[in-house]
Amino acid sequence: AQTVTQSQPEMSVQEAETVTLSCTYDTSESDYYLFWYKQPPSRQMILVIRQEAYKQQNATENRFSVNFQKAAKSFSLKISDSQLGDAAMYFCAYRSDYGNNRLAFGKGNQVVVIP
Amino acid sequence: NAGVTQTPKFRILKIGQSMTLQCTQDMNHNYMYWYRQDPGMGLKLIYYSVGAGITDKGEVPNGYNVSRSTTEDFPLRLELAAPSQTSVYFCASTEFEDSPLHFGNGTRLTVT
Known part of the structure; x- marks a missing residue:
């Protein structure tokens, strides 16, 4: 089974600054897919960004971008211009291309945004 | 469009009791999943289904059962609750194998 590792339990960032979360797998x-999910205190799981392994170009979604290094099996998330609403747990997840859309999750990174 | 609906939101069980966590989706999705999230951990797959009448085990199926008699419903059954099953349970669905998952808001279960 695939394993996903997130090693920084909590990250703090000043509002409007940038924070980067690390993930290795x-x-x-x-062939596979990688995801970052956000879980605010409401417990809802929200898809932030997705990366297909066959694409060399890093995915971006507004203030969120990834640095995908396939050879290193690394998939970091960068949050730019951090906002108070970005405070949440962030989970990295892996999905095989052949696995019926089953996800393997890391343990998560808590992001704290300081006003 | 309600999306994925889970009931109840919270539940406390005594050891040895049984219960069913309900999950319903109104998007006509074929794929449905049950995950559990233990404190400080990521989600782990319990069971999943690729269509009505078809279910399969995930990473942590012991102590649970599922059924999928309709496209809409995917209930998760705990027969003999144990403290190790204290967790937050998430149901999710997706239309195609390649599509993003839609998650419910979770059920927080405590077994004492």
């Missing part, structure tokens, strides 16, 4: 597959 272990797989022997060449």
Whole structure:
């Protein structure tokens, strides 16, 4: 089974600054998808961004962008111009291209935004 | 459009009791999933279904059962509740294998 590792339990960032969350994963597959999900205190799971492994270009969604390094099996999330609403747990997730859309999640990073 | 609806939102069970966590989606999605989230951890897959009448085990299926008699409903059954099953349970669905998951808002279950 694939494993997803997030090693920084909590990250603090000043409002309007940038924070980067790290994620590494272990797989022997060449085709797969990677995701970042946001979980605010409401418990809702919200998809932030998605990256297909076959794409070399890093995905971006407004203030959120990723740095995908396939050879290093690294998938970091950058949040630019941090806002108070960005405060949440962020989970990195892996999905095989052949696995019926089953996700493997990391343990999460808590992002604290300081006004 | 309600999306994925989970009931109840909260529940406290005594050891050995049984209960069913309900999950319904109104998007006609074929794929449905049950995940559990233990404190300080990511989500782990319990069971999933690729269509009515088809279910399969995920990473942590022990102590749980599921059924999928309709496209809309995917209930999760706990037969003999144990403290190790204290967790937040999420149901999710998706239309195609390649589509993003839609999550419910979770059920917080405490077993004492």
